[in-house]
Amino acid sequence: MSGKGGVGKxxxxxxxxxxxxxxRGYQPNGKPYVALASADPQGTSLWRANRIADCPFDQLxxxxxxxxxxxxxxxxxxxIFVDTPGWTPPTPEQFEKNNDPFQRVMYGPLLRELLxxxxxxxxxxxxxxDCYEPTWQTIxxxxxPAKVPYQVVIxxxxxxxxxxxxxxxxxxxxNHQFPTANTVIRRYRVHTxxxxxxxxxxxxxxxxxxxxxxxxxxxxHGLKGADDRLKQLIEAEGAAV
Numbered sequence: 001m002s003g004k005g006g007v008g009k010x011x012x013x014x015x016x017x018x019x020x021x022x023x024r025g026y027q028p029n030g031k032p033y034v035a036l037a038s039a040d041p042q043g044t045s046l047w048r049a050n051r052i053a054d055c056p057f058d059q060l061x062x063x064x065x066x067x068x069x070x071x072x073x074x075x076x077x078x079x080i081f082v083d084t085p086g087w088t089p090p091t092p093e094q095f096e097k098n099n100d101p102f103q104r105v106m107y108g109p110l111l112r113e114l115l116x117x118x119x120x121x122x123x124x125x126x127x128x129x130d131c132y133e134p135t136w137q138t139i140x141x142x143x144x145p146a147k148v149p150y151q152v153v154i155x156x157x158x159x160x161x162x163x164x165x166x167x168x169x170x171x172x173x174x175n176h177q178f179p180t181a182n183t184v185i186r187r188y189r190v191h192t193x194x195x196x197x198x199x200x201x202x203x204x205x206x207x208x209x210x211x212x213x214x215x216x217x218x219x220x221h222g223l224k225g226a227d228d229r230l231k232q233l234i235e236a237e238g239a240a241v
Contacts, residue, residue, distance in 0.1 A: 001111075001122050001143065003101070004134035005086030008124040008155040010044040011191060012217075013083040016122075018197035019218040020079050021056040033078040037062045039110055045083040052196060055101050066110040069117050081201045082114060101141035115146035122221070123178075124185075127165035132172055139178055152178050152223055153217065155185040158207075179224075183217040186210065 002009060017036040024033040037060040038046045049059045058077070072080055082087065087105040095101065102108030115121070120230055121143050125131040135152065143150045152173050157166050166184055172181040188210040198214045202208040 001084045001138060002123055002125065002134060003087050003089050003112075003138045003142075004125075004131060006155075007086075007126055007131060008185065009086070010040070010048070010083050012122060012124055012155065012185070013081045014045045014048055014154060015191075015198040015214045016218055016221070017057045017079070017081040018199050019214050020081070022080060022199040023218075029074070031076065032057045034058070035060050035073065035075070035077045035080045037080050037082045039063055039107070039114060039172060040083050040085040041107065042085065043106070045075075055200070056197060063110070066107070066113055069110070069113045072117060081154050082118070084111065084114065087111065089141070099141075099145070101137065104128070105157065109141070115148055116188075118148050120221075120224075121148050121150040123150055123152045125152060125169070126156050127154050127169040129187075131169075132158060135178075136176065149224075150179065151221070152180040153183070153185065154180065156187045157184050158187045181217060181220055183220050185217065 013036060017034050021032055021034040026032055035058040036045055036049060039062050041063045043061065043063070046059050046061060048059075049055050060080075062072070062082070074132075085107065087102060087108075089095075089101060090103050094103065100108075102111050105111065109123070123135060123138055123143065125135045139150065139152075154166055154169055170180055186209065188206045190207045190210050191198075198211050201211045203211075
C-alpha cells in the first residue's frame with residue numbers, strides 16, 4: 001500500500017504471490033493455496049496475470065467489493081496478496097480536520113476496509129527523496145492508525161548506481177522508526193516485460209538476480225510475520241496475567 005502511484009505495488013503483490021504459490025504448491029483438490037486480489041480499478045496485476053499461461057495463483061477482482069472484504073478470509077486460500085491503488089492525499093490542513101487520509105478518494109471505503117481485514121501491509125518506496133513524503137503520509141495517516149503490522153520495502157534500485165541511494169533511504173526510514181526490509185528489490189528490465197512470473201525467469205544473468213530478490217523478500221516477509229505473531233502471543237499472555 002502506498003498513496004504514491006508507480007512505486008511497485010502491483011509488481012510486489014504479483015511476484016510475492018508467485019513465489020508463495022511456487023513454495024506452497026496446490027491443495028489436494030488441485031486449487032492453488034494462493035490468490036492475488038486486485039483492489040486497483042486499473043487492474044494492472046490482473047492484466048499481468050492474464051498474460052501468463054498456467055498462472056500459479058488464482059486472481060480475484062475486488063475493486064468493487066467495498067463492504068464485502070471480510071469475506072476474503074472465508075475463502076479457501078492460505079494466502080491472499082492484495083494489489084492496492086494509489087490515491088491523492090488530503091493537504092495537512094484537510095487531514096487535521098477529520099483524520100481521514102482517504103477523504104478525497106472515490107474508493108476510500110475500499111481502502112479503509114482493506115486495512116481492517118489485512119494481517120500485514122507492505123509499503124513500497126523508491127530510494128528517491130520524492131517518495132519520502134507520500135511514504136510518511138501513507139504510514140502515519142493510514143497504516144499506523146489502523147494498527148496493522150507493516151514493513152517498508154525499498155524497490156527499483158538500479159544496481160548500477162551508488163548504494164548511497166539505498167543507504168540514505170534506509171536512514172530516513174530508521175529516523176522515523178519505520179520497519180524496513182533488509183531485502184532491496186533491484187531494477188531489472190525483465191520485470192517490465194510482463195510476460196512471466198518471477199519464479200519462471202531464466203536461471204542466469206540479471207534474470208536470476210531479479211528472481212533471487214523476490215525469493216529473499218518472500219522469506220524475509222514470512223519470518224517477519226512469524227515474529228509479529230509471536231509478539232502478539234506474548235502481549236496477549238501478559239495481558240491475561
